[in-house]
Each structure stands twice: as structure tokens, then as C-alpha cells.
Amino acid sequence: MIQSVMYAIPLLGVVGLIVMAIKSAWVNKQDAGDKNMQELAGYIADGAMAFLKAEWKVLSIFVVFAAALLAYSGTIHEVNGKEIHGSWIISIAFIIGAVFSATAGYIGMKVATKANVRTTQAARTSLKQALKVSFTGGTVMGLGVAGLAILGLGGLFIVFLNIFAGLGTNTVKTAIEVLTGFSLGAESIALFARVGGGIYTKAADVGADLVGKVEAGIPEDDVRNPATIADNVGDNVGDVAGMGADLFGSYVATILATMVLGQEVVVADNFGGMSPILLPMVICGLGILFSIVGTWFVTIKDDKSNVQNALNLGNWASMALTVIASYFIVNWMLPEGIISLRGVEFTKNGVFGAILVGTAVGAIMSIVTEYYTAMGKAPVLSIIKQSATGHATNIIGGLSVGMKSTVIPILTLAAGIMGSYYCAGLYGVAIAAAGMMATTAMQLAIDAFGPIADNAGGIAEMSQLPPEVRERTDNLDAVGNTTAATGKGFAIASAALTSLALFAAFVGIAGIDAINIYKANVLAGLFVGAMIPFIFSALCIQAVGKAAMDMVQEVRRQFREIPGIMEYKAKPEYEKCVAISTEASIREMMLPGAIALITPIIVGFTFGPEVLGGLLAGVTVSGVLMGIFQSNAGGAWDNAKKSFEKGVEINGEMFYKKSEPHKASVTGDTVGDPFKDTSGPSMNIFIKLM
């Protein structure tokens, strides 16, 4: 029975990948529009590929270097008298993790750069068709990420069990230890992809807006703006490829942390005690199937239907089905009677309870994030109102909304940690995070649909298509803004829950009893750890500022030196702007990435594991808070600005685009851009990687 479950896991991943391939083929088959549209889409696709290639070139050097370091520092196991270099194997796992993570990003970007122009073309007929194309594009991404992760984890686990089969009782422990290499590889790539992509997208966005909208007075996504292609490329490399790599890493880390703890769980089951290790993989594998089922619900009747509701329906459906399935799986795999971990006793009902808690935390986080960032709700309205008295009050309003938005998520998280611990000890906390992440494929489909719709709108604008096309893509884009924010809330919640599981695993591995805050050096570690997200944010924000300045110079130069751009007579040199964004983002992602990787190593070696524990706790707590604060403030500012497009009422007066309050709201949006798309979302990878 254990064999069949073990082999079923990678199979579930394969099923996800097959469905992905079918959906991907369907997207490719759709009409890509006229020649002009195809040409523009081609520029975007080429730019995105160019970035990925440049990024991979740098990262491959890093991966080889890090793999060598891992091989050097690893342990050597003796199996049946033969030496097996566990260290070499961990290096290989690291490389596979890195490659899988990069592939996940690549798949998403590839389909997104096909789906964008096809969504534009579909939007010429109906909103229903445009949603179908863009959401299917997102689904390809979601299934690719989840499928690869489950295939990788499940497959490598089987391979490693076989390699270390001679170690006897240490077989499972060693296999999981080596498997952490896979997770480490995935998270490393995720951090660079997220930071690099985040800098790219916002440098291009801010740069394009500053010269195009403000100085030259041409609309967003205007074909005359040399930076407009770079801006659209940015959506693909940041919000799609970056996010894909990010969630791949989070998903793998969460499952693995549960496996690490699961290995310590004492249980008399029919799986040779391995059910707690297999459980997170099984649940997440089933989550892929139910995410596929959930996508069937995402459809609308006509142009007047509510897109957000359709997405929500799909989301809730896949979550509900996964929870129900978990109930039966837990009942089947875990035995009656007492299960225990490090002296804490619980039952299988407790384990299911923890999964339920995790799902509830995820759902609440999504709802709260939606409230704080959606148009028409009190927080965004308050920012709109404060835009009436100028730039400064708009900023104060946004900062204040962001800070306030931390309260309920943090209380929910704290309750979730306590609740899942109450249900099933530390294993409960870990499995709660895994339960929350089970429908990652669906989450990601909803999340990735946003930038595809955004790109579709850009192509519509650049191709000067009729206004009803842009109206349809705008409708999708606005929903995409909110789903982007809820996706980030979800990612942060999972990071926080996973962090506790990782802590527990760390304490076990490091062989220390406690991380005692009132010890002087632990408190010092806590302070330094909490400071790191601040400097990390500052570096990200600053990187965007610098790269945007480069972009501004280049766009100004082209307007000056290429005659006839403004009269549509000459084509701007799009590729120069793409190159600038690419170079800047690759250059600027180095320092923040290095801080994340090197600090814990230095602290760990210099001051020992307990101080390192304090440092990690500081990073986690302050990272989660800064992440929620920045993502939500950024999302709220963005939608406050968007609200002016349809006009807003402030103290009885109507204000539209180009009014003074609108200008103030643009300031907030620009400040929020690096907040929400560069430093904010990097926090959760950062936390887990550390």
C-alpha cells in the first residue's frame, strides 16, 4: 500500500502537467489577431525571453557555485560499506530544484506572452471569450508550477529512498535531508527571479509613466512611448515568471517542512510510520486535481457578468473540494489512537482540524486583503478622500491604510498558529500551511490571469483597437489588481505558517532546546534580524528608483534624437529600453539577494545556532509585517488612482482624470509600485529562504 501511495504522488504531478499541455495547446490555437498585433506581441515575447536568458546566465553561475559549496560542506554516508557522498547528491538536488523553478517561470512566461495578444483578439468579440483565453493562460502557469513541484518532490523522494536504502533506520531521514537541497535550489532561484523581475517591471513602468504620461502627455501604453514594450515585458517577467518561481519555491518549502517534521512524528499506521511524511504531498497532489475541477467554474454569461465572482466561485470550489478530500485521506492514512511529536499528543481528527484551520486562515487573509485593496471599499475610499487635500495627505492616507491592514491578518495568523498547534502540535502548524497551499495551482491561475489581461489591454491600446475592446480588457485588469493583492496576502500567510514549521525543524536539526529571547545575544539577533527586511526593502525601492532614472534618460533621448516619433512616422527603439531594464534589474538584484543568502551563514557560524534562531525569528516577524504593510498600501494606492478613471465624488464634488486629486493619487500609486511589486512580495521568499 505504501508503494502505491508513494508512486501515486508524482503521478498526480504528471496529470497536472498533461492537463497543462492540453490547455497550452488550446491557447496556442486561438486567433492571434492581425499582423500589427502580432508584431507588437512579438516584441514583448522577445523582450521577455531576452530577460530570462540574461537572468539565467547570471543565475547559472550562482547555482554552480552554490552547488559546489554544498558538495564541499555536505556529509558522507556509508551504505553497506560503500561511501555515498550525500553532499554530491544534495548538490544535484539543489540544481534540479533550481532548474525546475526556472522552468516553472519559463512555462508561465511562454504561455503568458502567447495568451496576451490572443486575449486582445478575443476581447474583440466578447468579455466571456477574453476571460476564457486569459484565465486558461493563467491555468497553464498554475498547473505547471504545482505539477512540476509535486513531480519533483515525489519523484526525487522515491529516488533518494532507493539510494539510501542501505542506511536502515536512517534511510528516510537522510532522504529528506537531501531533499532539502531541492527546496533550497527552488527558493534561491525564486528570490532572484522575484527581486529581479520586480525591479524590471517597476523600473519600466515608472520610467514609462514619468516621461510618457507626465512629460509628453501621451496615454499609458501608447505605441509612441519607447518604454511601453519594456513596461509590458515587465508584467511578464515580474508578475508572471517571477511569481511562478516564487510560488514554486513557497509550495515546495511548505511541503518539505511538513515532511521534515512528519519524519519525527511517532505513529502506528499501515505505512511503516511514513503517513505523516506522505500526507502533505498527497493532499497537495489532490489539490492539483481539484484546482482543475475549480477552473470549470470560472466562466461568465455575457459582458455584464461579474468577473470577480466567477473567479471567487472557482477558488472556493477548489478549496472546499480539497478540504473534503483531505478529511477522507487523513482518515484513511492515519490510524485511530494517539499520534505524538516531541511529546505533544494528538489524534487524526486533530490533524484534519489543523488542515481546516490552515484553509480558514488562507481564506480570511484573502478576504481581508481584498477589503483593504478593492475599489469602493472604505480603505480605498479614505485614500481617495485624502487625495483632495494634496499629495502629502494621499501618502499619509496610504501609509496609514497599509499599517492598519496588518492588524486582522496578524491576529488571524496568531490564532492560526495557536489553533493548529492546539490541534496537532508542531505537525499541525506545518500541515495547516500545507493545507493552505494545496490549491496553489488555482491561486496561481487567478493570479497570473491579471498580468495577461494587463498586457492584452496594452496591446489593444498600442494597436489602436476600438474602445469597447479596451473596455473589456480594463474590466479584466481591474479584477486582476485585486487578485494580485489577495495572492500576495495568501503567499505571506503561508510564509508565516511555514516559518514556524521551519523553526521547529531548525531547532531539531541544530540540536538546541530553546531559543530564549531574554538572553542578551538572542535579543541582539532578534534586533538585527528584524532590521534586515528594512534594509532589504530600502535596497529594492532604491534599485527601482535608479533603474527608472536610467529609463527616463533613454526615453528622453529617443524623443529628442529620433524625429517623427510623436507623429507616428518613426518607430521608437523599443529594444534599447528593454535592454536597459534587463541590465538594471540583473545588476540591482545582486545585493539584496546576497544579503538574504549570506547573513544567516555568517551569523550562524560566528554566534551559533541560538543567535541564528533569534535572527531568523526577527526576520520572519518583521518580514511578514513589512510584506503585508507594503503589499496592501501599494494595492490600495493603485486602486485609489484607478477609481478616478470612472470619476469619484469627494465632499459632493465629482473628480476625474487630470484633476488635482487625481494627480495626488498618481503620486501614491508611483510610491506604491515598488512597495507592492518589488519589496513587498519578495518578503515571503526572503523569510523562507533565510
Add this chain to the structure above:
Amino acid sequence: MIQSVMYAIPLLGVVGLIVMAIKSAWVNKQDAGDKNMQELAGYIADGAMAFLKAEWKVLSIFVVFAAALLAYSGTIHEVNGKEIHGSWIISIAFIIGAVFSATAGYIGMKVATKANVRTTQAARTSLKQALKVSFTGGTVMGLGVAGLAILGLGGLFIVFLNIFAGLGTNTVKTAIEVLTGFSLGAESIALFARVGGGIYTKAADVGADLVGKVEAGIPEDDVRNPATIADNVGDNVGDVAGMGADLFGSYVATILATMVLGQEVVVADNFGGMSPILLPMVICGLGILFSIVGTWFVTIKDDKSNVQNALNLGNWASMALTVIASYFIVNWMLPEGIISLRGVEFTKNGVFGAILVGTAVGAIMSIVTEYYTAMGKAPVLSIIKQSATGHATNIIGGLSVGMKSTVIPILTLAAGIMGSYYCAGLYGVAIAAAGMMATTAMQLAIDAFGPIADNAGGIAEMSQLPPEVRERTDNLDAVGNTTAATGKGFAIASAALTSLALFAAFVGIAGIDAINIYKANVLAGLFVGAMIPFIFSALCIQAVGKAAMDMVQEVRRQFREIPGIMEYKAKPEYEKCVAISTEASIREMMLPGAIALITPIIVGFTFGPEVLGGLLAGVTVSGVLMGIFQSNAGGAWDNAKKSFEKGVEINGEMFYKKSEPHKASVTGDTVGDPFKDTSGPSMNIFIKLM
């Protein structure tokens, strides 16, 4: 010998108070200028008194209520067969602490509202004289605060030792336990005074600027602006009275935390084992004397002299003298051989080493803060440069400077915690904080001189005195901006060091062994604790926003309904604006204050001491970071704006007031106002009170 030392302590406080009285009389004797100036100064003094009265009315209810609660929950001691209600005594100590804290604020405000107009008058003759008057005003405040604190602590300690003399070996322990009531009373008042004063000053400032400068186009501090008196009152109630109460609380808490730990120290001295308890009081008492000596160095030759250098000289002199004196005092009071606390052994050289570490940490914090906020240095220059591309980049620049400015202070703090612990265990950490705070009288003199100079400038502007007068006061004011920032850096550093001492004391009192972060509920506590400074900041910022809106409405109404204001024919109704600021600040200080007081009580009772420990650690770490971030970002924005007054060069072009980059810098300053003067500086009291 123990008797003479014990009685010398309150005597040192009395010396401070006598010198204060002499200096205060000198200020009063100075020429207060012509009738017009006196009238304006009278409005400011009356407004400040009105606020204090309103604040006291509310706080007296709170104090009575809290004292009753303390009396109810306290323990009863049996002394020689008679019952002594320790709880009643702790209530009385609480009330005395509250009254002393309020008095400290009152003294400062009283002298500041006298010194302001006299500084204006002195500035008619020379910068030297103006500095002398304003700095003497600040000195009165500094000596008042430090003198009252040492008198209160030293005096009450003697009284309580006598009351509990019958408890035998428990006498000292009980006396110190009851003495915590004094500290608690002081900190409670400090929090409300700081928050209330902070809201007052910024509501008036922002409100006055928004309508006066932006809408009506009249200069700052123009006599026609109805909110200008409220703005000047704000400097006195926020930056003087609020800060005085604040530092009184910090100073008392730091000394007391050292006494609590000192009581546990095992030492074979000539003071019956009490030298570690008396040491912090003696050092801080001597710090008063050397602060007086330091003030002699604060003088300049003529109008071209550097004011900042004179203040620095005085500051370094008093610090150096106090450190030297500490060396002799430590050598005299502590014995040769091993001293120990909770199993950690150290020597008297270690104790002196810790004092040295504390002083060094304070000095580094001051220097770093000065670097990040002073005009002409790289951080402020970077904000100026980013103002050229608009409001948004100015904001991004300031936020990024603020975040980056946390790095060196946090590393310094961490090193300070580790270093002082290495020198003398937990007692070392506490005495390091006490050493740092020893020259509080001098720090406060430098700090309080700023708002006096600011007020003097306001009065000069309102009285339409010749431009060279305003030039002299502006010179003082600019220096005051930097000293305000360094003062905040100092206060935060002391809060962080004290917090560890308080932790250690808390762990001892609560009878728990450890606060273990990797326990689920402790981590939950850590998360919630770290969130609290975010919501606290949000509430403070929001309160300023709301109160400023009220002010804007009122000023607009007066401009509309009182004809002839703009032509100097009719007087604005200053008192209405004063009343609005007063009411708003009293109303809005309640919720943040209540959160600080009630949260730990609820968490402690519901989840027990270990979770409370996690919560407090979270508050401390996140509070220190948010405090440094907000204070420095605000200070840097302010001085970036101020730089435009003399003109700045950006990319080879000169920009002055009313240019576009200057407008962007005004936005940053307005955002920074509540950051640096309301929520930022409240953090350190908040941390210690919790």
C-alpha cells in the same frame, strides 16, 4: 557610609533643582521686548497652559482610576505583626510619579514660553545672546527633569526602606517593588503627554501650512493666519512639555530597571550588598552636576560662529566628565573580586566597561542620526535630488533613507547589548543604559533649545521684526532640527537597552525560565507584539490627519467670515484654533494610549507570562525599528525642504523656494511631520511602558 551615599543621592537632585531655579530667574529677568511681542507671547503661553490644564483634567481621572486598580491588586505585607498595605503605598508612589512627570513637563513649558520671546528680543542684538537665552531656557528644562527624577527616586527609596524596615531580608526587595509604582506613574503620563502633545503640534502645523502657505499664499508664522498661535503653542506642548515628560519617564525607568537587577546581584561590598542598587542613582546624580559643567561650554563668539559645534562641545564635555567620574565611583563602591548575577560572574572593571559601552552606543547613535538627518550630508542630498523628478520620487527617497538609517543603529545596539552583557552580564546591560542616560539633563537642554528657537522665530515673523533677527533665529532653528533628531536617536537607544534590562527583571518577577520563540504561542505573541507599533503608528498618523482637517475647516471659515484679516485690519480668532487643537489631541490620544496600557494586561492574564514575554519582545523590536525609521525619515525630509530656502543645485541647475522640486520637498516634509513628531518618538515610551 551607606547612609551618607543614600542621602547624597536626593541631595544631588536638589542641587540640580536649585541651579534650575537660578537659571529660570535669570531667564525671567531678560527683556521681553515691546508690547506687541509680549502680547503674542502671551497668547502662546495662555494656549499652552490651556492645553496642559485640559490634559491634566483627563489624566487625573486616569491616574485616580489606575491608582485604585493598583491598590486593589497589590499585596499586603506583614511587618512586626502589623499589616502594611504595600498596595496602597504602590498607589501613592504611582501618583507621585505621575505628578512629578507632569511637573517636569510644566516646568519646561513654563520656562519655554518665557524664553521664546526673550530669545527674539535677544536676537535683535546678537546671535550669541539669543543662543544664551534659548539654551538657558533648555537647561532649566533639563535640570528640572533630571533633578525631579533623582530627588523622587532617591527620596522615595529612603522612605520605603524605612516603611518596610521590619521585613528583614525582604526590606530592599519590597522597597524597590513599590518604587516601580513611581516609574509606572511617570511612564503613563509620559505616553499620553507625548502622544497628545505630538498630535497637537502636528495638527496645528499641518493645518496652518495647508491653508496659510498653500491656499492663501502667506508665509509661515504670518500673524494673519488664525492657526499660527496654535502652531507655536504646539512646539511648547509637544516638543517641550511632551518631551520633558517622556524623558523623565525614560530616565526613571532606566535607573529603576538597573536597581531591580542590582538587587539580585551578589556582591561583598561595604554597602551591605546594596552598591549595585545605589550605583545607577549615584552615576545619574553626578551626571546632573557634569551636565551643569557642560553648559558652561555652550557659548559662541559672534554671529559667524558655529552653533552646532558649541552644543556638541558641551555635550561631549559632560559625557566625558561623567564617564571619568563613573570610573572612580565604580572603583570606590564596588569591591575587588568576583561579583555575580544569576550565575554570570564579572568584576568591577566589567561594570565600568559596560558604562563605557553604553556611553559609546549613545554617542554613535547621536552621530549616525545627525548624519542621516543633517543638511548637506549624502542622505538629505539624495532626497533633494529625488525631489527634481516629483512628489513620488521625493517620498520614495525619504522612505528609503529612513529604512536604510536603521542599519547602523541596530548593529550598534546589538553590539552594545552583547558587549555590555559580556562585561557584566544582565547587570552590565542595565548599567550601560543608565550610563547612557546619565547626562539626560544636558541632552534635554540641547533638545529643548530647538523649539524655543523655533518659537522665537515665529514671534519675530509675527511681530514683523527686521530680517536679521529672523536670520539669527533661523540659524538656531536649523541646528535645533538636527538636535531634535539626535535627541530622538538617543531616546530610542536607551529604550532598547533598557528593554533588555526590563525583560530580565520581568523574567525574574514572573518566575519563568525562558521565553522560547519556537513555541507556537510565544511566536504568536511575537507576531502580535510586532504588529502593535504598526497600528499605534497608524492611529497616531490618522489622528494628526483628522485634527489637521478640523483645523483647515476652521481657518477657512475665519478667512471667509471675518473681513479684513488679510489686510491686517481684523484680528483672527486665535483662541478658536487653539481650542480645536486642544480638543482634538485630547480626544485622539485616548485610543493609542489605551492600546499600550490594556494589551499587555489582557495578554498576560489570558495566555500567561511566556506569551506576554513574546509579545513584549515583538513590541520592543518592531517599536525600535519603526521609531528609528520614522524619526529619521521625518528629520531628513524636513531638512531636505529647509535646504531649498538657501537654494540647492540639482544636475547643475539652481532651485529655490516655490520651484517644483521645492513643492515636492514640502510634500515629503508634511508626510514626515507626524512620522517624526507624533508616532516616531512615542515608540520609546510605548516600548518601556509595555
